[in-house]
Amino acid sequence: MIFIYKLIIVQTLQEKINNKTKPLASLGKLEQLAFQIGSIQNTLTPKLTQPTMVVFAGDHGIANEGVSAYPQEVTYQMVLNFLNQGAAINVFCNQHQLDLKIVDAGVNHDFASHPQLIPAKINHGTKNFLHEKAMTKEELDLCFVKGAAVVNTICKNNCNIIGFGEMGIGNTSAAATLMSAVCKLPLDQCVGRGTGLNDAQLAHKLDILSQAQMRHQGITDPYDLLQTYGGFEIVQMCSAMLFAHSRNMVIMVDGFIATTAYLMAFTINSEIKSNAIFCHLSDECGHRTLLNYLGAEPLLSLNMRLGEGSGCAVSYPIIKSAVAFLNEMASFDSAGVSNK
């Protein structure tokens, strides 16, 4: 019965979109977004309430292997930059009135309390997965608990659209190994320049990750993979996405790392797809391949590769435009405009 009701809404939704004063389908991806969000909320008049960006931050033992162009302390320094309103994500959230929360999922630094900081530290960075698993089973479980709890609090604050970003020096390494294992793709299709490696550094990164992959070969279970490669921010983000889906929120997915967290969530529960919007195509090598694997079409393609959820924040007004035209535009009938 609920299924039939949903079917009627979906059909009526498409008719409503088609009867707006515009040539059929001429708003392109905005129409697909309007349809998707109307379907998620099961209504002809969807609303976006308390839009929120959550940036999960964590450190990575693998960073000790020289796989990043920046030193590990940049993770905590950038968290402080977020809290001081100085980063790109602050500017874009401020521009679009997005609530911004920073989650300390496992940064190698102890922060003073701050209204925007959610403490969810598992440990002071993961272990180096070149030599051992990134985290213990207990730490993995705790990541799932804390990631869900973060979204639970935000959801209770009346938020129905949530974007996910991250900060963590070394996390393109964790993401690339996860992607390679899940998508069964060779590492060189998954490993990129991250924050800006040169050719020699990129070759070194690939070499280190190949060694790590050899050490951990044969693992296919998504939970085991997350425990093996981490990091804390990726696992918490994966859990947070799954929880957001369980609360029927619209999920904005950012770039390479966030899409990898989504990949793990999708592997655990593929129904999450109906709630996901892929906000942009990152310039990080591997993101296009990953989106193709997921059958996902990104909204924007602006050659960005910053992380922090910046792609979500920049694309948010486009998502808002989709909802706005559905709610506010006249129909051919109401405007007295001749249809074909």
Next chain:
Amino acid sequence: MIFIYKLIIVQTLQEKINNKTKPLASLGKLEQLAFQIGSIQNTLTPKLTQPTMVVFAGDHGIANEGVSAYPQEVTYQMVLNFLNQGAAINVFCNQHQLDLKIVDAGVNHDFASHPQLIPAKINHGTKNFLHEKAMTKEELDLCFVKGAAVVNTICKNNCNIIGFGEMGIGNTSAAATLMSAVCKLPLDQCVGRGTGLNDAQLAHKLDILSQAQMRHQGITDPYDLLQTYGGFEIVQMCSAMLFAHSRNMVIMVDGFIATTAYLMAFTINSEIKSNAIFCHLSDECGHRTLLNYLGAEPLLSLNMRLGEGSGCAVSYPIIKSAVAFLNEMASFDSAGVSNK
């Protein structure tokens, strides 16, 4: 001396962008936009003031040949829809606080006065260019006068960023013949489905436009081409863009028709390019080819093909993001974040 000063600003601008707390070039096209707008305004702290969308509307004699999926009266009906706040462009301008003006450049209807309507009517639609030139030389000249006057008024209102859109049943036909003549490309690479022609209608449109092209072959002068094919809204938009450039405004270019007006303006004065932002890639066949001809890279690619300036309005927040990060983000030094 002014040239040297400008050179210094441009160099310092790039340094300012590079020193923001983000990996080098990681904001992609946003960085290019910030650099472009800073260069236009010759400052390290550019501002966007009184952003305005102008929609030029006009009717076309060629519409009598059945080249559009919609009847000609839709032009005036849509103008009324704009004035009643019911169209897509109203919704998006409202969302982003863009001032919206509608110009009656030559609609086949007499409108009552309205605060958003700028009367600049040349005639009640152009003549049918299948049989004769779309307008007289006097009408052409008047289009240039009135198009410039529209922007002059807006510029005096402290606007420094202006977007151009259009409405006119039949205007993809005028645009396609102009593009074909200027770019020296066969008509079938320029002619598309417009508001939604089926295969047979598209073949008919191509046939009609080929006949018109035969009749008017050999014309290469841009003013003569504009007089020949029209329409009033395209010529006024071309003039308006040239005037906006003369006042050093940022020029937002919309889809296929607006880009054709830009093509004509560019042919008259190629320096306009430094001020132009190509807002989106339209789904109308020919737009990609036209952008390639102009060496222009569009910001968005959302499969839209609505006109009205909708692509400008939807991309405006992205442009605003570029200016915002340049003005508001911390630098590595100011935030105490380690650089590479």
